[in-house]
Amino acid sequence: MSKGCASSTSNICAVGQKTNAFEKMDQLQFKGDVQSYQIDAITVVQELFDSKANMIDHALSKVVKSFEGRSKTIQFRIADDINNTTDTGKLNIFDMIQSCCADVAAVGDGKSKPTRQISEVPKCSHCGKKGHTAKECFQLHPEKKGNNRSRRHGKESKGDEPCKRPGHLGHAGKDCIQAKKERESKTQHRDSSKVSMAKSSLSQMIEKIERGSCRTNHVIAQAKKSELQEEGIVLSLCDGMGCAARALQDLDMVPSHYIGVEINPAARKVAQNLNPPSSRFQGIDHSRFSDVMKITESDIEKLGKGAVDKVFFGAPCEDFSFLRLLPNRSGKKSSNPRPGLDGPEGQILRKCIQILQWVLQFNPSATCFVENVNFSDLKDDWKEVCRSPCDRTILDCGRLEPE
16 A cells, blocks of 8 residues: 555656656746856756656646646646556557547536626616616716707607617617617527528438439439440449549549449439539449448459459548547437447448458559548557558648648
């Protein structure tokens, strides 16, 4: 028992020593005296070396400080994670940040925000009457009672009429705060209704596309099941809206035959409209396969040896995504948010890789382009993917600069 206490105390001391060393480095400043600065700088740097701090320690100290004044709970939790780790260099700081952000998103930052009910009626601090504040009080500001020009002909403008709400005295209708709030509430409701109508219109359009009764700029035409070419075939798994076909046409790399595999009928309709048959491109052939999970090795062999030139697929990424770590709309977290290749969507990626291996078995010179999220932290799944015959490149869009 005493050993555990001693170990915990030494960890806390180590963390405190590193934190103090970082703070002293931040405070180091040249004030004109060379000798004093030299002594201070050497002392501070030596303390930093003695603390055995690394880049992870520096990053963790900044992360903890970023929650200062916002969430003590998160700060204590990060400190606890650090204390329970013997080597911070092996600590996965990215998972820690993701988990902390998920908790903040679920419960908030602990800062309550003042709210005011719409039905709340203000009360004037000068005359004591309800319905207006001292800024709109006629007794303090008689000039606000009305415009003299509008009263020359014995008429009072509509905006200058006194408020007719029960219990509201001493202010004009246009200055009634409660009326303003009700108007704002109606505007917000009207805007939300527009969004609901837009969603409803989108749903209706999708239903029409699925029935084949939606008129678009292109004539919907399904590529007929024609004879396969002996070479130059493109196989696109999880084809979606046919982006690969569109890109190949734009790059003047038009295939002799494009086979799209897509289970969603609405997506197939969109793909056909995005890639209509022309003199250059015969259209997308959706007639051969529709479900990736039902394709067999025999199906690939029947396409012909050496006939497939390119393979594309972007399998669903939900079972690998870090966003699954965040709570759902009801604020609850899943017991297994990232099941990986064993999940219902992850199995599709595993099947696509198997199909790719079959393609390369009968078409050794075929090339492939595969896209998904980075899930290298799922060690076993990543090893399985790395055994596939593709070169893997991890792109961090946050570090890419536009040309």
